[in-house]
Amino acid sequence: MHLFKRLFSVIPVVFGVLLLTFLLIHLVPGDPVEVMLGESASTSDSETLREELGLNQPLVVQFGHYLNKLAHGDLGQSIHTKTPITELIKARYPATVQLAVVALCLGVLIGVPMGIYAALHAGHWQDFVITLISVRLSAMPAFWLGPLLMLLFAVWLGWLPVSGMDHHASIILPALTLGFGLSAILTRMTRTSLLEVLNDDYIRTARAKGLSERTVILRHALRAALLPIITIVGLQMGSLLAGTVITETIFSWDGIGRLLVESIEKRDYPVTQACVLIVALSYVLINLVTDIVYQVADPRMRHA
């Protein structure tokens, strides 16, 4: 029942997202056509574009057309290259997903073990150092962490490519930049959840059964920490997706974030609009999936 409710709750949000992205182009000060084409554009060009974007019609009609086109998988076309935007997105989206997934994996692979390590050394200096790093440095924005990693690993040490996508290893630095914040949050989360359960009776029982410490931690204690981790990962996907805009720009990673920035620079607003829409819808979808996974992972939540 809750599942259906959750599914339906997405509808007004998606509608709102569509409305807001549709209205974006109308926020352009003055005449959007003139802004996009430049003042030197001929009247016939302007008129064609105006016609194409349907800017002559009443707002409600425009929105109707916008929804109708979207429903047919048509995102319009780029003003400058006339390429259908769906093609641009199709070409760029996989790179962003790839980057986000690798960032996510790095975040989990770094964050969770660090959290376990900190919890097992609670009160010792190792815990202190890890906590300090994860609390204080989690706010490092991509435009600062990215150049720092680039300087260290690409320029000074020369271990990894500076930017671009030519090499398999090219993904490491942007993914680290993107996944860093997540790993810091996961470290704290894992540490707290583990510390909470380590003194529980069932852990004592597991130890008393003579299970190895490894099994106790990984199979028994960590299980309880799984739910907060799923939640955090789901919640953090948003900042991860938004972070791709700057990270991709820094590392010349040809994903949708960079497409967005390029379209802004060229004032190709239909492309900007489409990128924003796609990222926002991805985020809504991820949140939905997180909620569902959450319920599947924890039977207690199904009746909540």
Place this chain on the structure above:
Amino acid sequence: MARTFALTILIFWLGAVLLARLLDIHGNAIDLQHILASPSLRYWFGSDDLGRDILARVLRGAEISIMVAIVVTIINMLIGVTIGLLAGFFGGKLDRLLMQITDVFLAFPGILLAIAFAAVLGPGMLNLVFALCLTGWVSYARLTRGQTLSLRNRQHVQAAESLGATPYRLMSRHILPLLTSLLMVEATYSLASIMIAEASLSFLGLGIQAPNASWGAMLRDGVRYMLVAPHYVLIVGLSLMSLILAINLGGDYLRDKLDVRTA
């Protein structure tokens, strides 16, 4: 210890910014003889790609960044708190409508919506502030609404209501004062996050425009010249992070001091 540290950094930055103002250091003087110079006695922080003094520009950038953060925070708080109070106090249809709207804004991840607004509005300080306000009020609205919902049924509010107090009086005199410490802590943290957002937008070329100094734009230039002048990006980045860290530590201090539970 952390408190003294945070306070020292904050006072240092505010003092330095004020001093730069008083001495009328603007950092716009171009010196093509000394482009991308390393730190020296003449240029303590080195010079940028046009031979401008990085120290002076960092200070100007700090001033602009702090100003923008303060202005945006105040506006966001006014809008968000008003909406949150109305939604939480009156409940019903109004609440549902207002929360539906905030949900739509929250459906855009992180800074994406601010980027989109800034992009269509065009670059410039005013548009930057506008873009950050359009997206930043949401967290205050949610926070205030949640608190108002629970405070609404407190006895002192009900007592005042039965004595005939108007909704405006109830909200402004009986609910809002109980929210001040929570809002102050939230505002402190949001100063830091708005400075980061402003720098992100300027980094993408959407914020403050040349020749005005801005940390985001300086970082972008720093990245561009990273191979020949790594000090540029390092100095600007460290400046930004020290200020952000100090503000966040200040927020932690306020939170503990005012005994506020944050989610």
